[in-house]
Amino acid sequence: MSESLLLDMQALRIEARGPDGEPFRIVDDVDLQLKRGEVLGLIGESGAGKSTIGLASMNYARTGCAITGGKIIFDGTDLRTLSEDDVRAMRGVKAAYIAQSAAASFNPVKRLNDQVTEAAVRHNVMGRGDAVKRAQELYGKLDLPDPDNIGRRYPHQVSGGQLQRVMSAMAMTCGPDLLVLDEPTTALDVTTQIEVLATVRDLIRTNNTAALYITHDLAVVAQIADRIMVLQYGKLVEVGETNQILHDPQDPYTKELISARTEEINTKVFTGMPENPVLSIKNVTASYDGKVDVLKSIDVDIGRGETVAIVGESGSGKSTLARVVTGLLPPREGHVDFDGETYSPALKQRTKEQLRKAQMIYQMPDVAMNPRQRVSEIIGRPLTFYFGLTGRERDDAMMKLLEEIDMAPEFADRYPGQLSGGQKQRVCIARALAADPELIICDEVTSALDQVVAAGILKLLDRLQKEKDLAYMFITHDLGIVRNIADRTVVMYQGNVVEQGTTEQIFTPPQKEAYTQKLIASTPEMRTDWLDEVLRERGDLFEIDAEKHVD
Amino acid sequence: MTTVNSETARYIKPSKLLMVRRFLAEMPITAWIGLIVIFINLFVVLTAQWIAPYSETEFPTEVWAPPSAENWLGGDQLGRDMLTRILYGAQTTITIAFIATLLSFTMGIIAGFTAAVVGGFIDTLLSRIVDALMAIPTLILALVVISVLGTEIYVLIGVIAVLDSTRVFRLSRAIAMDVAVMEYVEAARLRGERLWWIMTREVLPNTVMPLIAEFGLRFAFAFLFIASLSFLGLGIQPPLADWGGMVRENASAIIYGIAAPLYPAAAIAALAVGVNLLVDYILARQNRSVAAAFDGV
Numbered sequence: 122m123s124e125s126l127l128l129d130m131q132a133l134r135i136e137a138r139g140p141d142g143e144p145f146r147i148v149d150d151v152d153l154q155l156k157r158g159e160v161l162g163l164i165g166e167s168g169a170g171k172s173t174i175g176l177a178s179m180n181y182a183r184t185g186c187a188i189t190g191g192k193i194i195f196d197g198t199d200l201r202t203l204s205e206d207d208v209r210a211m212r213g214v215k216a217a218y219i220a221q222s223a224a225a226s227f228n229p230v231k232r233l234n235d236q237v238t239e240a241a242v243r244h245n246v247m248g249r250g251d252a253v254k255r256a257q258e259l260y261g262k263l264d265l266p267d268p269d270n271i272g273r274r275y276p277h278q279v280s281g282g283q284l285q286r287v288m289s290a291m292a293m294t295c296g297p298d299l300l301v302l303d304e305p306t307t308a309l310d311v312t313t314q315i316e317v318l319a320t321v322r323d324l325i326r327t328n329n330t331a332a333l334y335i336t337h338d339l340a341v342v343a344q345i346a347d348r349i350m351v352l353q354y355g356k357l358v359e360v361g362e363t364n365q366i367l368h369d370p371q372d373p374y375t376k377e378l379i380s381a382r383t384e385e386i387n388t389k390v391f392t393g394m395p396e397n398p399v400l401s402i403k404n405v406t407a408s409y410d411g412k413v414d415v416l417k418s419i420d421v422d423i424g425r426g427e428t429v430a431i432v433g434e435s436g437s438g439k440s441t442l443a444r445v446v447t448g449l450l451p452p453r454e455g456h457v458d459f460d461g462e463t464y465s466p467a468l469k470q471r472t473k474e475q476l477r478k479a480q481m482i483y484q485m486p487d488v489a490m491n492p493r494q495r496v497s498e499i500i501g502r503p504l505t506f507y508f509g510l511t512g513r514e515r516d517d518a519m520m521k522l523l524e525e526i527d528m529a530p531e532f533a534d535r536y537p538g539q540l541s542g543g544q545k546q547r548v549c550i551a552r553a554l555a556a557d558p559e560l561i562i563c564d565e566v567t568s569a570l571d572q573v574v575a576a577g578i579l580k581l582l583d584r585l586q587k588e589k590d591l592a593y594m595f596i597t598h599d600l601g602i603v604r605n606i607a608d609r610t611v612v613m614y615q616g617n618v619v620e621q622g623t624t625e626q627i628f629t630p631p632q633k634e635a636y637t638q639k640l641i642a643s644t645p646e647m648r649t650d651w652l653d654e655v656l657r658e659r660g661d662l663f664e665i666d667a668e669k670h671v672d
Numbered sequence: 673m674t675t676v677n678s679e680t681a682r683y684i685k686p687s688k689l690l691m692v693r694r695f696l697a698e699m700p701i702t703a704w705i706g707l708i709v710i711f712i713n714l715f716v717v718l719t720a721q722w723i724a725p726y727s728e729t730e731f732p733t734e735v736w737a738p739p740s741a742e743n744w745l746g747g748d749q750l751g752r753d754m755l756t757r758i759l760y761g762a763q764t765t766i767t768i769a770f771i772a773t774l775l776s777f778t779m780g781i782i783a784g785f786t787a788a789v790v791g792g793f794i795d796t797l798l799s800r801i802v803d804a805l806m807a808i809p810t811l812i813l814a815l816v817v818i819s820v821l822g823t824e825i826y827v828l829i830g831v832i833a834v835l836d837s838t839r840v841f842r843l844s845r846a847i848a849m850d851v852a853v854m855e856y857v858e859a860a861r862l863r864g865e866r867l868w869w870i871m872t873r874e875v876l877p878n879t880v881m882p883l884i885a886e887f888g889l890r891f892a893f894a895f896l897f898i899a900s901l902s903f904l905g906l907g908i909q910p911p912l913a914d915w916g917g918m919v920r921e922n923a924s925a926i927i928y929g930i931a932a933p934l935y936p937a938a939a940i941a942a943l944a945v946g947v948n949l950l951v952d953y954i955l956a957r958q959n960r961s962v963a964a965a966f967d968g969v
Binding site: 471476481483485491492493502507 | 862
């Protein structure tokens, strides 16, 4: 083995205790080598064991899990032979961890500097004064505004993207040899993701730090990793150079993962603006507190059998628009029409028939279904409620719905807890279909799912649309999906519709609106040189951001 | 038919029978004691007429007679058999406590869930009424109401139920709040479901465990409360036997070094401790599963 090898995991095995009390392997005989200064991307669906391996590099296992086999050789020493005190001395100093949600990882009542310097001070690496100086230096390198003073703020006083960068600074204070980054940009908007990605990459390169970069987004890892390791169900599927994995995958699972991202699902030809729209949002202005308008004079039409994507970053008002359409939030001005009929603004005044026409599918299928109801009850209830079906008739209709979502009849007896994420989302789709709606509002329906599973859901939605002439209001921040499935796209920013038009118009350069341009440019593409290219071209485009973040 | 590719359900929820079996298998000795105490009491409630050696109103022995082969626990202040009185007392005390607790839970849960699900003005109104009720010391309020309305058993049950329901309201409102924000509740609202359906089908099944645990605690409090009312002479009226009343009637025996009041007091203590031992276990299990859910894998 070469001497530059920093981390060498051999036949690593990690076990957890299952619901029946029997141990099962969540990481099964995985070998992993990482050289100094190298970035290895760990890719796989949730449950593939990515984070577990990441934490194991510091000889740490989450509650309920235990490292039961293999070697973890870090810088020449097998961590598993060290005492807990010795391992603790090394954590945060030689190896540091950056978690997915910075917002949840910071203590809200302590100033940023206290938290950033804690590891260095506690481990006696440096004094508090030096540590703060070092932190300020890092804040500057990470492009944080006002690096000398930002550390005196509390976590809620900086934006999500900034907090993620402060967390990177925290991990870098002691100058670790190894960084474990666990989905560091997943919770961020695309426009913010790009900055964090760029600064983290620079930091790793300038300090020659080795890193494990955990993500389920291939396009993101392509920008930062030298090599990629693909995992499934705790087993190693494939490992190789980034370009080889992206362009010449060997394993069928890797191929599926790559194609899920690049596949064209929809090849619709846009046939003009709808003449008799199913849904017509007219001049809607809405606010939660009666003071600040979250939506400002919105006009959107959705035609029969049409998919309209509503895109924008978090806080743009996308989900609020859905709440207005469903009647959960009565608008302050304007109204919502279905089939030319003006609906009452409030949910309670709407008739059963009116409610039936618009159904909703949610982002998190876990909380969208009652965990104490069987699938049969979840799908069956709308059948009884709207159409009065009972007994045999209801069972038949239910079986037909299960067939439509490609699920076997025996799933009817299961509880949501017994289904996988994709299956849950399918059941949610079936529940919406049971009402025989004209419009389905899809609120980020694929963002909680892994890419292969998400692709399956999108295909299903597309097929159902063709069969039933359904209209979709598709709320998402993932522009990669929009391009594939939407007929028309509405771009929202801070409660306004910035631009709307056919998806082709919106995506074909030159874009009319600077914000649209920025949003599209920020969507990672599946090639290794994308980030460099964007950073070269940025210039004026990213000025908006600089303003927004100095607040 | 196409199958859902590369997806397998990774977690199989254990069946109900298995859950019961595991519940018993993991039960510590303390919870077993609690369960056994509860079963003995239940048995007595159901069979007091047959297992009691004498009738409730018979006078087979002397005043405060010491324990003997005929009267295992001796006699009470009128020469009635103490053991018989305790067995019959179980019947009255436990039945009334049970009905009162059941009633208080029905009222408390309905009001609490309504407040949580409807929210807004209704929530404020109900919460303030409950606050007002809770502001008055329970025993004093009960004394006033009972002395006005009389010491009928149904008045007693009603008073205990209303007073206890304020506590149940607080708990059920709090736990229903957590469930009411879930998207499946929103989905039910969007479907146009009525309040009753949302409360009974969406919220209740997801809050049932903490409510059961609370039921055990409230039940223990209810019969302690009856006991204190009886001790003050406002509870169950003679000649019906009840544990609290028996402690009061025999209290003066203590002065003469006679153990008579200790027997009904021990019965009260045993059941209260027994119920709490089991409830502690249920609560501990629940906390453990919540913790496990947060840990993830």
